[in-house]
Amino acid sequence: MIISRDLYLNRLIAHRHNGLIKIITGIRRCGKSFLLFNLFKNFLLDDGVNPAHIIEIALDDRRNKALRDPDNCLKFVLDKVTNSKEQFYLLIDEVQYMPEFEDVLNSFLHVANLDTYVTGSNSKFLSSDIITEFRGRGDELRVHPLTFKEFTKTVPDLRFDDAFNYYQTYGGLPYTALLSNEEEKGSYLKRLFDEVYLKDIIERNKIRNNLQVEILLNVIASSIGSLTNPQRLENTFKSSGDKQISAVTINQYLNYFIEAFLIEKAERFDVKGKKYISTPQKYYFSDIGLRNARLNFRQQETTHIMENIIYNELRARNYSVDVGVVEINERQESGHYVRKQTEIDFIAGKGSQKYYIQSALSLDLETKLQQEIRPLTNTGDSFKKIVVVKDNILPSRDENGILTLGLKQFLTEPNCINL
Structure with a gap:
C-alpha cells in the first residue's frame, strides 16, 4: 500500500528550481526516503523528466560506500550531468554519512542545471551548519510521522x-x-x-x-x-x-x-x-x-x-x-x-x-x-x-x-x- 504524503510532496514541488539545496529532515523511519525516491521521483517522471536526468544516491547503502567520499561523490555527479542545456535532478539519501558534505553541496549549487535534494536524520548537521556553511542557500523541509x-x-x-x-x-x-x-x-x-x-x-x-x-x-x-x-x-x-x-x-x-x-x-x-x-x-x-x-x-x-x-x-x-x-x-x-x-x-x-x-x-x-x-x-x-x-x-x-x-x-x- 502506498501512503500519499501530499502535504510534503506539494511543498517539494513548490520549492523546485528555487536555486537552493532542498534538505529533507525528520526522525528515522518517518518516510523521508520514500517521499524523495518514490513520490517526488514519480512526480518528476510524470512531469516528463528523462529518467537518465534523475541521479539517485543512497549513502546509507553499503554498495555506495565509495560515494561517501566527498571527492568521489562530486566527480560521480558531475560526470552524470553531461548536457549543460538540460535540467538534472540530484537525490541524495542520508547525506550526513558523507564527511565535508557542506562543501560538496555548495559545489553543486554552482551547477546551474542541477536541482539538488538531500535527506538527513539528525538536526546537528542542519541547524547551525546550514546557517554558517550555506549562508541562506539551504531550504529545509521537515517531515513528520x-x-x-x-x-x-x-x-x-x-x-x-x-x-x-x-x-x-x-x-x-x-x-x-x-x-x-x-x-x-x-x-x-x-x-x-x-x-x-x-x-x-x-x-x-x-x-x-x-x-x-x-x-x-x-x-x-x-x-x-x-x-x-x-x-x-x-x-x-x-x-x-x-x-x-x-x-x-x-x-x-x-x-x-x-x-x-x-x-x-x-x-x-x-x-x-x-x-x-x-x-x-x-x-x-x-x-x-x-x-x-x-x-x-x-x-x-x-x-x-x-x-x-x-x-x-x-x-x-x-x-x-x-x-x-x-x-x-x-x-x-x-x-x-x-x-x-x-x-x-x-x-x-x-x-x-x-x-x-x-x-x-x-x-x-x-x-x-x-x-x-x-x-x-x-x-x-x-x-x-x-x-x-x-x-x-x-x-x-x-x-x-x-x-x-x-x-x-x-x-x-x-x-x-x-x-
Missing part, C-alpha cells in the same frame, strides 16, 4: 474512535501503520527504539553511561506535556538513588534527543510581557507510538497523549509552537490580589497568523470550563482562541469569541481553526 488524517488512509473502514485508539497507542510511523497485527506493531516499535534511535544516539555522541540515557528517556516519556528542566530532572535522578548525573549532562542528553528528532522542546512565552521564559519547558515525543513503546505501553494517560498528538499535528502543519503563560490578578479570600501564572497549552504561529489553543478531554464541568478559558480571556489581544475537546461535538463560539472544536474535526479538517 503520519498525521492522523494520513493514518486513516491505512484504515479506511474504521470509525473515528477505533482509528484514534490505534493512533494514540501505536503512533504514525508509516511501517507501523501498515502492520495489521497489534503484537507486531508493538514489537516493531520496541525494536526500532532500541536498535535504531537509542543505538544511534549513544554511538553518535560516544555516550558511555547507557543506563543514564535510558532512565532519562523513561522520565521524559512519563512526563510528556509537563513542565520540567535539567535541574528538576537532576533532582529526580537523586531521589531515585542515582546521584551520578548532573543538570549539565542531562541538558546535553536532551539536546541529543532533540537532534535525533526523537523529542521536541516547547518554550514558554509570556503573552503579556511578549518575551520567552527560559525555564522550565515542555517536551513532546515526535511519535506517540515510540513514547508508548518506551514505556512498554503502560501509562496511557489520554490527557497527555491527546496533548502530544495536537502538538505534533500543529508542527506537521508547519506552525511554530510555544507554551503560553498569562499572568492574572487573582483575588484571595482576604480581599487582596496576588499575581498568578495561568497556562495556554499552545501558541501556534505561522507568519502573521497566531492561535491560542487549549487541549481538554471535556468541558462537562463549569469549573473545568472556566479553568480552560480563563487564560484565553486574559491575553489582552484579539488573536484566535480555540479549545479542542475529545468529544465529537459541533463547533461553537461563546460570547468571548472562543471557538470550541471536537478532536475529530481538528485532526481531519486542517482549516477548521479558521471557522
Whole structure:
C-alpha cells in the first residue's frame, strides 16, 4: 500500500528550481526516503523528466560506500550531468554519512542545471551548519510521522474512535501503520527504539553511561506535556538513588534527543510581557507510538497523549509552537490580589497568523470550563482562541469569541481553526 504524503510532496514541488539545496529532515523511519525516491521521483517522471536526468544516491547503502567520499561523490555527479542545456535532478539519501558534505553541496549549487535534494536524520548537521556553511542557500523541509488524517488512509473502514485508539497507542510511523497485527506493531516499535534511535544516539555522541540515557528517556516519556528542566530532572535522578548525573549532562542528553528528532522542546512565552521564559519547558515525543513503546505501553494517560498528538499535528502543519503563560490578578479570600501564572497549552504561529489553543478531554464541568478559558480571556489581544475537546461535538463560539472544536474535526479538517 502506498501512503500519499501530499502535504510534503506539494511543498517539494513548490520549492523546485528555487536555486537552493532542498534538505529533507525528520526522525528515522518517518518516510523521508520514500517521499524523495518514490513520490517526488514519480512526480518528476510524470512531469516528463528523462529518467537518465534523475541521479539517485543512497549513502546509507553499503554498495555506495565509495560515494561517501566527498571527492568521489562530486566527480560521480558531475560526470552524470553531461548536457549543460538540460535540467538534472540530484537525490541524495542520508547525506550526513558523507564527511565535508557542506562543501560538496555548495559545489553543486554552482551547477546551474542541477536541482539538488538531500535527506538527513539528525538536526546537528542542519541547524547551525546550514546557517554558517550555506549562508541562506539551504531550504529545509521537515517531515513528520503520519498525521492522523494520513493514518486513516491505512484504515479506511474504521470509525473515528477505533482509528484514534490505534493512533494514540501505536503512533504514525508509516511501517507501523501498515502492520495489521497489534503484537507486531508493538514489537516493531520496541525494536526500532532500541536498535535504531537509542543505538544511534549513544554511538553518535560516544555516550558511555547507557543506563543514564535510558532512565532519562523513561522520565521524559512519563512526563510528556509537563513542565520540567535539567535541574528538576537532576533532582529526580537523586531521589531515585542515582546521584551520578548532573543538570549539565542531562541538558546535553536532551539536546541529543532533540537532534535525533526523537523529542521536541516547547518554550514558554509570556503573552503579556511578549518575551520567552527560559525555564522550565515542555517536551513532546515526535511519535506517540515510540513514547508508548518506551514505556512498554503502560501509562496511557489520554490527557497527555491527546496533548502530544495536537502538538505534533500543529508542527506537521508547519506552525511554530510555544507554551503560553498569562499572568492574572487573582483575588484571595482576604480581599487582596496576588499575581498568578495561568497556562495556554499552545501558541501556534505561522507568519502573521497566531492561535491560542487549549487541549481538554471535556468541558462537562463549569469549573473545568472556566479553568480552560480563563487564560484565553486574559491575553489582552484579539488573536484566535480555540479549545479542542475529545468529544465529537459541533463547533461553537461563546460570547468571548472562543471557538470550541471536537478532536475529530481538528485532526481531519486542517482549516477548521479558521471557522
